[in-house]
Amino acid sequence: MKSAAEIEILCRVATARMPTKWGMFNAAGFERAANGTQIDTALALTMGDLSGEAPLLRIHSQCFTGEGLGSLRCDCSDQLSMAMRAIAAEGHGLVIYEYQEGRGIGLMAKLQAYELQDSGIDTVEANHVLGFRADCRDYSLPVAILRELGVHRVRLLTNNPAKARALSDAGIEVVARIPCEAKSSPYSLPYLRTKKEKMAHALGLPHHDGTGQIKDLRALEAASPHALHWI
Numbered sequence: 001m002k003s004a005a006e007i008e009i010l011c012r013v014a015t016a017r018m019p020t021k022w023g024m025f026n027a028a029g030f031e032r033a034a035n036g037t038q039i040d041t042a043l044a045l046t047m048g049d050l051s052g053e054a055p056l057l058r059i060h061s062q063c064f065t066g067e068g069l070g071s072l073r074c075d076c077s078d079q080l081s082m083a084m085r086a087i088a089a090e091g092h093g094l095v096i097y098e099y100q101e102g103r104g105i106g107l108m109a110k111l112q113a114y115e116l117q118d119s120g121i122d123t124v125e126a127n128h129v130l131g132f133r134a135d136c137r138d139y140s141l142p143v144a145i146l147r148e149l150g151v152h153r154v155r156l157l158t159n160n161p162a163k164a165r166a167l168s169d170a171g172i173e174v175v176a177r178i179p180c181e182a183k184s185s186p187y188s189l190p191y192l193r194t195k196k197e198k199m200a201h202a203l204g205l206p207h208h209d210g211t212g213q214i215k216d217l218r219a220l221e222a223a224s225p226h227a228l229h230w231i
């Protein structure tokens with residue numbers, strides 16, 4: 001719960017057309033002073049009429065390594081693509097893209113966490129070694145943006161039940177949680193397994209023997225198809 005002093009006014013900075021390979025979105029930039037010194041920033045990428053029945057919503061955190069560098073250590077880039085493709089297919093919906101790296105810890109700390117993971121510990125343990133919680137997000141900025149846009153009911157594209165609960169607790173009705181599961185790779189599988197086992201993400205992952213070695217890459221491909229699963 002934020003104190004009254006921490007609750008700042010949401011400011012819409014600009015809105016511009018954003019043609020993408022999936023279709024024409026509008027990009028609205030929002031800023032909010034978080035604690036008097038830090039400015040939180042997010043984009044709302046919207047398509048179509050959002051006043052209708054529960055539009056698709058993806059709340060997505062920036063991942064420079066995945067989205068900019070093509071890193072295969074995580075599934076962020078594929079999840080963003082799947083969400084934008086799904087919204088374009090329906091003709092309406094939105095992505096709220098939070099300008100924060102590494103679930104809120106920043107790019108340098110994320111790289112330090114990767115360095116620790118290369119020595120054998122998992123993403124949650126690495127965050128703890130660096131003095132961070134496993135997930136530093138609180139979703140108050142996306143909630144403020146949804147209210148500003150007049151969106152009160154959504155179908156949420158996520159594998160993270162905690163994200164759906166956070167929205168519900170803030171008064172945004174989540175009428176459906178729609179899985180957004182990307183194909184895993186040998187590089188992303190340890191990260192995804194940690195998200196499943198320690199952060200309760202709803203993921204269907206291929207079996208492996210726990211030694212870090214995947215027994216059959218073709219089985220991995222078959223077990224985690226590169227598709228959006230609808231409920």
Ligand SMILES: [Zn+2]
Nearest residue numbers: 063066074076
């Ligand atoms: Zn990522």
